[in-house]
Every structure is written in structure tokens, then in C-alpha cells.
Amino acid sequence: MEPTGVEPIKTLAMRLSGFPGIGMKTALRLAYHVLEMSEESARGLAEAIINAKEKIHLCKRCGAYTDSELCSVCSDKTRDHSLVCVVAEPKDVLSMERMREYKGVYHVLGGTISPIDGVGPNDLRIKELSQRVDDEHILEVVIATNPDVEGEATSSYIVRLLKPKGIRITRIAHGIPMGGNLEYIDEMTLYKAIEGRRDI
């Protein structure tokens, strides 16, 4: 759908419709909101976009988003640096941190192995993970890639690579989500839940 209207509104709506989950109709609604904003708010939003893009890069050690050389987790001496959680994307670190219970550090792969998209192990920060296990005093690696085909393949690859190094390698648990209902849970999740059952 082509937005009707004046050129600068069209242009803005087109740009906004590039966001995930934002169609042209929502994009137009957002563009109108920009017009109704104060001059100051609009300028603040534009600056926040530029700022985020310019200041944020990946942590030299773990690959998470940061505005310094090392991210706040890697530079935190009170975290357990012998426990490394492996995630696919930088934003996954923020999801994990939201939980506030994990006390280890991270390693971000920058994606998952996906032959269809032409992503192999060498396109990910897997070598760097292996190097960290060799160089740093790491006792356990917990793999937290998503439980889909690519995530599982990536997990298997890492397990095979790190197993010979004699450290503990774990995978986050899969099962019924809290508040979930057995009636609506798919068979695969149910199977994982039974398989991963624990003594109480």
C-alpha cells in the first residue's frame, strides 16, 4: 500500500514500515504522531537513533552490545567468569540479564549455523569461544541457543568442539513454560518436559 499524502510524511512512513511488525498503516500512524510531537521530542528521537547507532558496538570479549570496550558484564569483577552462557544474538544477553539471576558471563555467537542461509561455523564467533575456553579459567559453558533446528545444530557443533577440552557443557532446560497449560503445549515440548523431568 502506497501512503497518500505529502512527500516528507510519505518518506518517513516508508522508513518506519521497514521495522519488523510495522505495516504501512501503522507506519503512517507513527508518522502522524511525529508531526504531533513537540519539536524537541522529534529532535530527541532522531538523536537517540543516531546515538544508539554510533555509540553501540560489540564487546571485544563476549560480543554483547556495549558503549565501552568491554561490556558491563565482562568488566564486572563480581560476576562468575568461570561460567559462560552462549547465546546467538547480542539482544539475547539483554533477555538473560532481565532475569537478574544469572551470575556468569556471556559469549555471543552472532547467529546460528544455517546451511540454507549460507551461515557456517566459521561465520560465527565459535573459534573465539574455543579460544576463550583455552585462555580463560572457564569451568562450565551453558548453551542457550533457541530450541529450533539451527539452534540445536549450533549447540551440537559446539558440544563436539569443546567436549575434548574436559570442561562441563550444559544446555538450558526445555519444557512447559511457567503459566503454560498442558492442554495447549505441543508434543515436542511435552516430550522435552518428560525427558528432562527432575526429582522433587
Next chain:
Amino acid sequence: MEPTGVEPIKTLAMRLSGFPGIGMKTALRLAYHVLEMSEESARGLAEAIINAKEKIHLCKRCGAYTDSELCSVCSDKTRDHSLVCVVAEPKDVLSMERMREYKGVYHVLGGTISPIDGVGPNDLRIKELSQRVDDEHILEVVIATNPDVEGEATSSYIVRLLKPKGIRITRIAHGIPMGGNLEYIDEMTLYKAIEGRRDI
């Protein structure tokens, strides 16, 4: 919910969560998308925001959004300038134009009469409408405010004001929307649909 993460991401997410219908979770998702954008796209988006805000103002004659002195409708000689459609907001003009069938011009009130919000007739561009009817060769005014309490009150006020001028004053039709289903239509709409029935 406070967004976890690095300062510039937080700031951007906070700004984005000010948009209508965008909660903090969606705002964070959008902020991550900005980080994944190319430098050029992020800069383009920021510029589009500033640009829209700076270049767009209200048409001197009708009050619609425009980037020139008169909007594209008001300055179009092929439109019927004797037929004026009265709408509440500048964005309503774009909704009407999307239909591509209306050949008249517009008058934007800049809101609706709403005693609760302290908006009276003098806060709207109603005087300007009356003036246009006096100055321009206007034969019909069609009132297209929303069919809610404020829209109806505004419509009544305008009818009372313009009636003595002897021009034709009409209201857009209310009824069953196309594709609508009698079973799910509210009584008020059904009443309007019966009341406004036409010979076929």
C-alpha cells in the same frame, strides 16, 4: 517495565515507547532493529523524522498537512472548490484522499468541541470556516467529523452557525460498513442504517 541494557539503547527505547500502541517490549525490539540497520538507514530514518517535523505545517487555507503554503488539494484548479468537506484532524484529509473519489476541497477544524477537555468552538477553526463560506463561492459543506459525542456536537454547532447562510449542509452517511455483518453490528449503527435507508 524498565528496559535492561546499555544506556543509548535504553534512551532510544524510552523515546520509541512514547508512540501510540508501542509498549516498552515493542520499543526495545524496534531499538534492536535500529542497531541491526545499516548506518545509512539509521541516519536516513533520523533525517526523515527531522525533515517531516521541519517541513510539514498546516495549509494556510484549509489546515491540512502540507510542505508548501497551500496544500496540494487547495492549489489544485481541477478540484471542486464549491464543495468543502469538514474534518477534525489533518490526518483525516489523508484518509479521505486515500478513497480517491472525493473531488471537493477540505476544511480542518483542528479537533472537536469537547467541554471535558476544555475545547470550545473558539479553540477550533470554525470561525475560519464561516469566513470561507462568506468569502469563497461555496455551495455545499459536508461534515465528516467522527460519529461520536464530540463529533456530533461539533457537527450540530457548525450546522446552526452555517444554516442562516443558505448553503447546502450535509453529513456523511453512517451505516453498516462494507463487508460488515448485521449479526455483529451495534444497535446505534443499525438504527442509523435504517434511518438513512435509500431507494434502490
